[in-house]
Amino acid sequence: MADLQPVRGTHDLLPEEMRAHRRVSDLARGTAGLHGFDEIATPIFEFTNVFARTLGDTSDVVTKEMYTFEDKGGDRLTLRPENTAGVCRAFISNGLAQHAPVKYFYSGPMFRHERPQKGRMRQFHQIGIELIGAAQPLADVEVIACGRAILESLGVADDTVLELNTLGDTESRNAYRAVLVDYFQDHIDRLSEDSRDRLTRNPMRILDSKDDGDRKLVADAPIFSDYLNQESQDFFGAVTGGLDALGITYKLNPRLVRGLDYYCHTAFEFTTEALGAQGTVMAGGRYDGLIGMLGGPETPGIGWAAGIERLAMLSGVMPEADRPIAVVPMGEDAERRALTLVRDLRKAGLRAESAFSGNMKKRMKHANKINAVVAVILGDEELSRGVAQVKTLDDGTQREVALDRLADDLSVALSQG
């Protein structure tokens, strides 16, 4: 029994759910394409170092969430927990620096060993874009605008809020981090246990703590904007300026921090109230140091990732399958003729099928069950005259059509809805 259950945190995408996923990824791919992002795919596993080196030794993802294993050759491999590192590795591997800036879209499964919840799976699916090789704030604007456009195409933009923050450049961030650590160090006795841990691993995360005691401390903590150098301020100003020009609204959130080490400057999230604790639907930021950390040429980058499950859930749209044409033959001769008839309908681009067995009644039932638009009824009498009865199942009307005109006739009839 346990063996027949899917592995914890994984689940099967049956046609109905698959269609909802396809809708998300197809619309996203199309919209990203309009913004000049081409789709790529990187392997779903990489050498462990690709993630360990870029995500930071202390991040939760690396310390407890990676699916890591040794292959038969003794290499340490990891199922990708996210795709940015993989795309950057591919950028280096393929010597794409000469083509920079490059713009990529991706869609596929990711793996994280977390406690499952609704909207949070161990194998889940993300779409994302990466813009590599552009250091200008206008690149940030384009990446965010593309994300926003995708949410619009999915019909969920109004359910989300764009939260925005800057992490500044390395100099600003280091300066701030030092002050912040000093501050919390002085009040360590009042800090929650989680946050004491954060103090060494990722002190800026304390700013986003949900603990009441922490929040009181945070209220009096040093403010990041006081430590942003001029360059960082100008950069962020250009980003917000671009968003303003596009009429994209956002909410400044100084507590919006990134868990992953490679982020700098722009950090953003599209969040929603509709998904409980899993409110982040699309998140990203600038990662200028990442490619250098991987061993490639210093190259700036910015991108975001979004969870397909969460987007599908948020949109609530369950697309229906295309309705087929059901061919209903009676008798051996008609059955044989139906074979080529179905083939020809398919060649004409129509979804068509015929049950594999059964008398007329069974086949009509089958036609109904597969939600057919029309049933093409073919008996000996029709066969001898080279025609078929075409019955529209929704209203029960029936008409006669010559077999050699059937594909054309149905193509026209069905395209008219």
Next chain:
RNA sequence: GUGGCUGUAGUUCAGUUGGUUAGAACGCCGGAUUGUGAUUCCGGAGGUCGUGGGUUCAAGUCCCAUCAGCCACCCCA
């Protein structure tokens, strides 16, 4: 990884203070005379009550463990 709630047919759920062959709806399968589905009527199949222990004369009902789902935390998409 931590804490809480839940676990009965394919699905959504009933199952009284532990007590005889565990129910319903929907779905599925079959039938209601000769070449017409979906509506109606009749009938049928399908559950080791998540799994494994324990308490009891007796457990779907109580206890423990385990697995899974859900919720919150952690973290994140």
